[in-house]
Amino acid sequence: MKIFVHFDSSTIAPSILMQMYINNNQLQEIEKNIYIFEFDPIVFTHALMLLGQNKNRFGFDLSLYLNTVIYLFNNSFTALNGLIIINNGSTDFKRRISEDLGVGISSLFMVKSLCVRWETIAQIPQNKKLSKNTPDFLGFNSNNERFIYESKGTTQPQNIETIMAKALQQSKGYPENAIGKFAIVSYFPAGSKGMPPFTFIADPPISEIFLPNKENAILLHYKYVLEFAGLESTLQAYKNLLSEKFKLDRQDEEDNVSTYLRLGNSGLQHFLRQLMETFEQERQTKEEIEWHDRNYIGRYLHNSNNGGELFLGVEIEKIQRILQLSTNIQEIEDSRSQENREEISVFSDGTIFKI
Secondary structure, eight states, X not given: OEEEEEEOTTTSOHHHHHHHHHHOTTEEEEETXXXXXXXXXXXXXXXXXXXXXXXXXXXXXHHHHHHHHHHIIIIIHHHTTTBOOOOSSOHHHHHHHHXXXXXXXXXXXXXXXXXXXXXXXXXXXXXXXXXXXXXXXXXXXXXXXXXXXXXXEESOGGGHHHHHHHHHHHHTTSOSOSSEEEEEEEEOOSSSSXXXXXXXXXXOOXXXXXXXXXXXXXXXXXXXXXXXXXXXXXXXXXXXXXXXXXXXXXXXXXXXXXXSOOTTOHHHHHHHHHHXXXXXXXXXXXXXXXXXXXXXXEEEEEOTTTSOEEEEEEEHHHHHHHHTTOOOOXXXXXXEEEETTEEEEEOTTSEEEEO
């Protein structure tokens, strides 16, 4: 699968552009500032299912969502020589899936081009109580360098300029202590005629707002992971624990206390006990599989049309450490394999996506 990418060289630093070119061997230059970005369908869908914004809004049409993904695998991308098109579903469905596709493309691009680690990709909370999140992302590479990006998707070519302007405006709400601060807008056509799919990337200046450090970014990311694996009860208890943790962080800052986390705090311990009890209870209702000497917990999604199924899960040992607020987790590399007619994608955050 592939998509055209346009870089706004007037806003992106030459050093960052060079870093993208060096890191991402899946970029093929077409002309100045325009490239084709190629990627594996299962890896892209893994990113889509992990970070997509509207998973809980699909309801009864989840099967259509999955069928559309399978269609992208097997049919749609061949119609335009591997380029992504969306020609299934209602107008509202196309609008919603384009938003998710935009998140998948932008996150995959950040991982491949700037070596951002999957486990560090998180939405940026507007406050430490997690009462409201912005749709904007940050991530860190292995050198602890921070990158920020605003992701949007559309099926309306006439709206690209307006959407990019909005993305640029939203990006300006971030602090300036980041290596790159990108606005990424992806366009996906609803048919084989007209403008091909394109991702537009800019790096605007930004200003002051609260920004998580790498450890908090990792903890925030695992909200996505718990939802990805279908651990809904554990997710709610995990959110309660994070809210208490961030409240203590704020108190520490106000009191000028240097200790980062008071694990002995009775309130925090209460939420921690509730979380672990909830996880152990919910674990009994979920599927567990073993793959390459690692154990995973998660859920199966069934495709009624072709009888196939997908497994979405997370490594048990890794999620257990995260649930205890330990971000000192074993680093693993992304992998992609085919075994016994199954396709498997594993990300560095410990998530597995198996077809």
